[in-house]
Amino acid sequence: MRALTVQPPQAGSLALSELPDPAPGPHELLVEGVAVGVCGTDKEILHGEFGSAPPGHSRLVLGHESLGRVRQAPPHSGFVPGDLVVGVVRRPDPVPCGACGAGEFDMCRNGQYTERGIKELDGYASELWCVEHDYAVKLDPRLEHVGVLMEPTAVVVKAWEQIHRVGERAWFEPQRVLVTGAGPIGLLAAMRGTQLGLDVHVLDRVTSGPKPRLAHALGATYHHDPVDVVSARIRPDVVIEATGAGSVVFDAISHTARFGIVCLVGVSSQGRTIPVDAGAINRQLVLENDAIIGSVSSNLRHYRQAADALAAADEDWLRGLITRRLPLHRYAEAFETAEDDVKVVITLNS
Structure with a gap:
């Protein structure tokens, strides 16, 4: 089979490799890869900059945003050949810690922990996977044409879950949400906000193309003014x-309503400094009972909720998120940034 592999931490090592077909274990599905994001x-x-190959191997099969179709399934697994499936990314640590032991392995x-296509486990960017x-x-x-959005949707679903858990420490009926960034995560977060019945605002520097169009199609308000101006206004x-x-x-x-919650899902680059009035931020957080939380990864509960969220979404809108689809043999183009990119997908069966 063909698979996209890298040799971490060696930069520029991406290759389309020929690997043996995988043999499923007694508790595994054999899956035909449909697409990876x-x-x-x-x-x-x-x-x-990141990533590690499985122990004893020099190369890692890339791909954690998966979509596939079951070819073989063990009896009583709940799956049958032909089922459309997504593979969860993270696996709990072997100790395990208390969170992993409770099934909350996204909070290891x-x-x-290990992660498919990222940390010590091969990913899903192959024609066959288990x-x-x-x-x-x-x-x-x-959802065959949009199910590859499942993993980022699971990340978004978890973020919203965390927001509600923090908010419910007291009376909590949010009205307005501001999503900063109109990439796949931002737009899916906006989609989820509309599903929750909120007044959704999306902010991005881009003024034309698919991002504002997708935000407007949700019924959200799109902004490209500076974030402090928009936040102070809404x-x-x-x-x-x-x-x-x-x-x-x-x-x-610095510009939320009282009892505001800021959930950080974007990862910042290191080594960049900006002047910050830490005293003013501290004062606001304390006096307004504000909260700042970080959120990353997702567990099985979030994936199942994401499947429901995608099934409830407008399929044409979801298709609009995928701005480029490339066959496997054109894999290199998928890692080149294009001006109007939102989500780029590699199809594995072409």
């Missing part, structure tokens, strides 16, 4: 920060 984490691995305390049936989630068959109850840009993060924190 490309995200910033994949590009970091490609640039040698000791960092010994996955434990306990770490596979079935999708509605009509006073959001919730901010989901998906850019990772330091200045955006702190401007968003």
Whole structure:
């Protein structure tokens, strides 16, 4: 079979490799790869900034945003050939820590978790792959063209879950959400906000193309003014920060409504400094009972909720998120940034 592989931490080592077909274990599904999504984490691995191969191997099969169709399934697994499935990314650590032992492996305390296509486990960017049936989630068959959005949707669903858990420490009826960044995570967060019945605002620097069009199609308000101006105007109850840009993060924190919650899902680059009035931020957080939380990864519960969220979404809108689809033999183009990119997908069966 063909698979996209890298040799971490060597930059520029991406290759289309020929590997033996996988043999499923007694508790595994054999899956025909349909597609994988490309995200910033994949590009970091490609640039040698992140990632690790399975123990005893020099190369890692890339791809954590999966979509496939079951070819073989063990009896009583709950799956049958033909099922459309996504493989969960993270696996609990072997100790396990308390969080992993409770099934909350997205909150691993000791960092010994592994992740498909990222950390010590081969990913899903191959024509065939295996996955434990306990770490596979079935999708509605009509999501064949958009189901590759499942993993980022699971990240978004978790972020919203965390926001509600924090908010419910007291009376909590949010009205307005500001999403900063109109990439896949930001737009999916906006989609989820509309599903929750909120007044959704999306902010991005881009003024034309698919991003504002997709935001408007949700019924959201699209902004491209500076974040402090927009935040001061709308006073959001919730901010989901998906850019990772330091200045955006702190401007968003400084202009929420009282009891505001800022959820950080964008990862910032290190080594960049900005002037910050830490005293003013501290004063606001304390006097207004505000909260700042970080959220990353997702567990099985979030994947199952994401499957429901995608099934409830407008399929044409979801298709609009995928701005480029490339066959496997044109894999290199998928890692090149195009001006109007939102989500780039590599198809594995062509």
